[in-house]
Structures are given as structure tokens and as C-alpha cells.
Amino acid sequence: MSTDTPGIDPLEALRAPRDPACDVFLTGPVFLDIIFTGLDSAPVRGTESWARGMGSSPGGVANMATALARLGLHTSLAAAFGDDHYGEYCWDALEQGEGIDLSMSHTVPGWHSPVTVSMAYEGERTMVSHGHEAPAPAPVDGTGSRAGANGTGTSTGTTGTTGNGTSTGAAAPVFPQCPPRARAAIASLAPGRSEPWVATAARDGALVFGDVGWDETGRWDLDALPDLAHCEAFLPNAEEAMRYTRTDCPRAAAHALAERVPLAVVTLGAEGAYAVDGRTGTAAAVPAIEVEALDPTGAGDVFVAGFVTGTLADWPLADRLAFAGLTAALSVQEFGGSLSAPGWAEIAAWWQLIRTCDRQDPAALERYAFLDDLLPATARAWPLRRAVPTIGFRQ
Numbered sequence: 001m002s003t004d005t006p007g008i009d010p011l012e013a014l015r016a017p018r019d020p021a022c023d024v025f026l027t028g029p030v031f032l033d034i035i036f037t038g039l040d041s042a043p044v045r046g047t048e049s050w051a052r053g054m055g056s057s058p059g060g061v062a063n064m065a066t067a068l069a070r071l072g073l074h075t076s077l078a079a080a081f082g083d084d085h086y087g088e089y090c091w092d093a094l095e096q097g098e099g100i101d102l103s104m105s106h107t108v109p110g111w112h113s114p115v116t117v118s119m120a121y122e123g124e125r126t127m128v129s130h131g132h133e134a135p136a137p138a139p140v141d142g143t144g145s146r147a148g149a150n151g152t153g154t155s156t157g158t159t160g161t162t163g164n165g166t167s168t169g170a171a172a173p174v175f176p177q178c179p180p181r182a183r184a185a186i187a188s189l190a191p192g193r194s195e196p197w198v199a200t201a202a203r204d205g206a207l208v209f210g211d212v213g214w215d216e217t218g219r220w221d222l223d224a225l226p227d228l229a230h231c232e233a234f235l236p237n238a239e240e241a242m243r244y245t246r247t248d249c250p251r252a253a254a255h256a257l258a259e260r261v262p263l264a265v266v267t268l269g270a271e272g273a274y275a276v277d278g279r280t281g282t283a284a285a286v287p288a289i290e291v292e293a294l295d296p297t298g299a300g301d302v303f304v305a306g307f308v309t310g311t312l313a314d315w316p317l318a319d320r321l322a323f324a325g326l327t328a329a330l331s332v333q334e335f336g337g338s339l340s341a342p343g344w345a346e347i348a349a350w351w352q353l354i355r356t357c358d359r360q361d362p363a364a365l366e367r368y369a370f371l372d373d374l375l376p377a378t379a380r381a382w383p384l385r386r387a388v389p390t391i392g393f394r395q
Contacts, residue, residue, distance in 0.1 A: 007072075008072050010072050010310075010374070011023065011072075011073070011312055020180070020181040020205075022181065023068075023182065025075075025186075026061060026068075026075075026077055027176075028060060028061030028188055029114060030079045030080075030081060031058070031060040031113070031131065032058065032090060032113050032115045033055075033338070034055075034115065034116070035057075035119075035120065036051035037051060037052065039119055039120065041121055041122065042121060057338045058090040059116055059338060060079075062338050063298035065077045065094065065338075066098050066341045067298075067301055067302045068308065068309070069099055069100050070343035072344065073309060074101070075100050076101040076104055076180050077104065078104035079102075080105070080108050081105060081106070081107045081113065082114075083107050083108060083109050084113055086112070098338075104175040106137060111134060111135060113131070114129065114131025116128070176196065179197045179204075181205070181206075182201065183205075183206060183207065184308055184312055185207075186211060188211050188213070189212045189225045189227055190225075191217050192217075193226075194226040202231075207311065209304065210225075210228055210235065211235055212234070212240060220246075221244075222244050232261070232262055232263060233262065233264070234257055234263070234264055234265070235265045235267070235304055235307065237267045237269070238253070238268050244257070253266055254275065257276070258277070261278060262278050263278065263311075264276045265307060268288070270288050272287040272325055273285070273325055275321055284318040284321050285321075286318060288329065289329040291329045298338065299332050303325065303327065306320075307320050310324065322367050326347065327347070330346055330347065330350060348376060351368065351371050
């Protein structure tokens with residue numbers, strides 16, 4: 001993360017005394033990601049391949065949590081962490097390094113952290129993962145602590161936690177029974193699965209943004225996504241959107257989805273993104289920014305984070321799409337999911353650079369003119385290096 005990121009709060013003009021302390025809440029598994037870059041081709045069986053670059057960082061849901069926090073949103077994450085060194089590193093990197101609120105998270109005694117090894121080559125990636133599902137959280141006693149097998153253990157849902165998740169304060173609402181009050185929440189939708197916290201968050205006023213993955217069942221049935229009914233926005237990629245709507249055009253799919261959710265956003269890969277506001281009928285399309293991609297890991301998460309930021313800031317739909325696409329494009333030029341998420345320093349440096357380049361299309365520059373009102377007049381020179389490619393140096 002850049003140490004000189006300007007103190008930009010995209011919601012500053014909208015904040016009021018009685019607003020939730022949390023801007024965005026999300027939950028999911030945290031992985032330790034180990035990323036190899038600079039491979040000329042896929043590894044060949046029976047041989048050893050050397051990569052020219054390597055990084056390690058918290059991954060999984062941490063990719064999106066980090067992207068949100070770096071854009072100035074007060075981010076709360078509920079996740080299970082292993083009590084191994086990997087888990088301790090991920091907790092410290094997210095809480096101390098990124099300023100993410102982990103008071104809804106907990107450390108699981110005797111459970112090791114999930115790990116993903118990602119290899120980036122030829123503009124794509126191959127991943128190998130290992131892990132076990134985290135045990136269900138222990139029952140909560142009257143103090144807000146979770147009891148371990150021996151009657152003690154780590155805790156969650158307190159007013160403060162130490163670096164390993166132990167309690168430091170009075171009891172507070174505990175997830176998943178009671179998610180924190182937030183402006184927005186990000187839910188990972190899956191066929192046949194309903195998460196009770198999603199309905200609770202929506203009922204308490206949060207705008208729910210629904211993310212989705214590949215339907216392994218092959219049914220591609222929107223009715224099989226029960227939490228979609230609580231979503232303000234649904235953000236599938238083009239292939240997922242067309243399969244769910246039985247259409248052969250991403251834009252047609254977006255319009256069909258807008259009949260089910262207030263806001264449908266379809267990412268189009270190298271062609272950008274397309275969105276439809278189901279309430280007003282407004283549609284917007286933004287082309288992708290051409291960049292030399294080093295590692296696409298986490299780019300989709302960064303796109304969602306950028307779009308959530310613009311939505312909470314009440315920007316026009318086209319500006320939200322442009323900003324989301326920009327943050328995703330900046331992320332693929334670095335390696336690693338959470339390592340690569342850009343902050344305002346990177347955005348400001350890009351905007352300063354792009355306006356000085358020869359032969360820029362004025363119409364294309366105008367698409368990002370809204371950045372002028374957000375960014376400082378001067379910024380550090382591009383490129384900025386922000387990734388720290390190690391689990392951690394000893395002090």
C-alpha cells in the first residue's frame with residue numbers, strides 16, 4: 001500500500017452524525033495468496049520453472065476488503081482466521097496495514113489458513129488451492145465472547161480486538177446473528193444458498209451488492225439465488241449474465257437482469273462494462289482501458305469495490321462504471337489480488353500522466369473528467385510501486 005495516499009474520503013460531503021460507522025460490510029474466507037509472475041509459459045510436468053517475480057498477501061475476500069479500504073471506505077470484514085503464522089500475518093496485514101475493522105472476525109484454534117498459489121503467464125493465471133472449511137463459530141456467551149473447546153478461546157464481535165482476535169472491550173453485536181449497520185454490504189451469491197445476514201443487512205438500510213461465481217450445477221436459474229431479492233445491484237460477468245438470462249448478448253442480458261434487480265452491471269472483459277438502472281431505464285457503457293496486464297488476480301473484486309464507491313458517493317452511472325474500470329485496469333498492472341488494489345495515490349498519478357501523453361483522444365479524457373473534483377492538483381510521478389512481495393520482514 002502506498003504510504004503517501006492522499007486523505008481522500010469519497011463520502012465526505014454525504015456523511016452525517018447519525019450515519020453508520022461502517023461504510024461497507026462483507027464476509028467470506030480469507031486465503032494466504034502466493035503469486036508467481038514472470039513465467040513465460042505454463043509449468044511443464046517433470047520440470048522446474050523459475051518465476052521472475054513473487055508476492056504474498058491476504059487473498060479471497062481480503063482482495064475486495066482491501067480494495068474498498070484503499071478507496072477510503074470504512075470497511076468491516078467478518079472472517080475466520082487460522083491460528084498459524086499465515087493467519088497471524090493476514091490479520092495483521094488487514095487490520096494494521098489496511099485499517100480494516102476485524103471486530104466481527106475471529107481466530108479458530110487448531111485450524112490452518114487456506115492457501116492459494118497463483119501462477120500468471122500469457123495474460124492469464126492458473127491457481128492451486130488447499131484448505132478446509134472453517135468450523136462453525138462457537139456459541140456466544142453473555143459477554144460477547146466465543147467459548148472454545150476448553151471454555152476459553154478467541155472472540156469476535158467486541159468493541160475492540162487484539163492482533164490475534166482476543167477480546168479487549170465490552171460486548172457488541174456478533175456476526176452472523178447481527179451484522180453491523182452499514183451503508184452497503186457485499187454478498188457472494190450461490191445457487192440454493194441463503195445467508196440470513198443478507199436480509200438483515202438490507203432491512204437495516206444497507207445497499208446489498210450481489211457478486212456471483214460460476215454455477216457448477218449448470219442450471220443457471222436466477223430463482224435459485226434467494227438473496228438476489230435483497231440486492232440493490234447484481235454484478236455478473238458477460239458469460240454468467242447471458243447464461244442466467246438465456247440471451248446471446250451481454251447488453252440484452254443486462255436489460256433482462258434489470259427487471260429483477262434495481263441495478264444490473266455486466267462486466268465485458270476487454271470491452272469494458274455495461275449497466276442498466278432498472279428504476280429509471282438509464283443505461284451506460286464504458287470501454288475498457290488498454291493496459292499491459294501483469295496479473296489479473298483480483299481485478300473483478302477491485303471493479304466491484306470501485307463501483308460500490310461511486311454508488312455510495314452518488315455519482316452518475318457512467319462515472320461509476322468508468323471509475324470501476326479504471327481501478328480494475330490499474331490493478332492488473334501489479335501482481336497479487338490485495339497487493340495490487342490501487343489507492344488514491346495511484347489513481348492521481350495515472351490521471352496526471354494520462355493527460356500529458358501525446359495523441360490522447362479528447363473524448364476519452366473527458367470520460368474521466370470527474371476525477372478533477374476528487375484528486376489533488378499534483379501527484380507523484382507514475383509508475384508507483386505499491387506491492388510488498390513477502391510475508392513480512394523482521395523488524
